[in-house]
């Protein structure tokens with residue numbers, strides 16, 4: 550398949566960016582709340598991680614993203630068009646479909662996801678490949694998938710059970726709890742409709758329009774707040790092994806890494822209030838915000854990531870680790886047990902059959918190893934053992950992570966024990 554070469558090339562180039570963490574980082578983080586010197590150690594470790602990246606540079610012509618001509622904004626299910634356009638929990642994909650960078654009906658092939666996310670946002674082709682293939686396996690029909698709900702445009706195929714659900718229907722598999730602006734499924738009954746109070750909370754963290762910048766120093770504490778809200782408000786909160794540990798951080802870091810407007814002055818990007826509102830389809834003034842479903846827009850005169858500075862899997866893992874250093878609770882797989890404030894973490898050693906444990910998860914490359922291997926091991930059993938087309942796509946997924954894994958010398962995680970999930974009502978159905 551065409552995309553495999555692009556993926557392998559991207560990995561060879563960037564896998565060395567993954568960096569090790571200081572020993573016992575989690576204990577550090579746990580102490581840091583009360584201990585200023587531990588706090589400084591964490592900040593230094595995070596700063597060191599970030600400093601290892603070279604400055605991205607800026608080239609206006611290459612980074613400008615057109616919103617004109619064939620890329621003009623057209624909302625879903627607009628008057629005088631066919632109905633049935635799909636939009637869902639991901640504002641980035643919704644905006645791409647509204648501007649013709651993905652098919653307007655919200656259904657795309659793996660290759661279209663890889664190309665579109667690269668062209669509009671500068672997502673690394675390794676990450677685009679991984680996410681695109683994962684979607685085809687988990688919510689699609691091996692070829693393509695819907696960014697919203699099920700649709701006749703994604704008919705089921707042999708080898709997969711049931712009708713493909715689309716991204717909106719992939720709770721605990723792809724979509725998860727404690728999202729930035731989207732609700733917890735078992736709290737609100739849907740996975741994709743913006744909760745204005747959640748958007749407002751984020752917005753209000755940078756109240757001055759002249760200086761507002763929703764970067765990771767804003768988004769990571771916001772994630773901690775949202776995580777705590779799920780514990781306090783959703784009796785069925787479940788921090789799932791893949792949707793919680795790997796996708797939840799992406800839902801936060803993507804906001805700054807992708808939506809930020811890059812410039813010569815700010816090559817890493819600035820994400821101001823207007824750009825944030827545009828990508829999240831929010832209008833009106835603070836205190837009276839309105840969300841219009843499916844109207845996510847790429848702003849006029851907006852610039853993507855620099856060429857050569859793509860947001861790759863290793864880059865993403867660095868951000869994931871930095872957030873976990875500051876808030877080790879993000880690594881707790883587990884959930885509430887049917888009442889609020891009953892969060893219980895699973896025994897990590899038991900979960901991974903002795904390969905990893907929580908105390909050393911942030912040491913060395915353990916976390917990267919767990920995330921990369923766990924992403925595959927936590928797929929439904931029906932897919933894992935499969936042969937034929939499913940098996941072929943699964944090996945594609947494996948090859949996307951193989952380059953990064955080779956560099957890390959990981960202890961091998963080839964079996965997991967899902968028994969402990971039975972105690973979490975919010976995990977029902979997913980495993």
Ligand code: HEM
Nearest residue numbers: 638639641662680681723724725728729730731800803807
């Ligand atoms: C093929 C690529 C992609 C896939 C498969 C994907 C998938 C997802 C999924 C499953 C969610 C729901 C996560 C949750 O429950 O919290 C999500 C949310 C999100 N995605 Fe994407 N995404 C992709 C690309 C992008 C891009 C390019 C952006 C660029 C800005 C983006 C930005 C976001 C944001 C900000 C959220 C959180 C929304 C919220 O709750 O406020 N994603 N995405």
Ligand SMILES: *[C@@H]1O[C@H](CO)[C@@H](O)[C@H](O)[C@H]1NC(C)=O
Nearest residue numbers: 810811812824848849850851
């Ligand atoms: C992005 O930054 C450039 C350079 O500062 C600016 O001219 C442009 O208006 C900005 N775009 C948006 C959408 O804010």
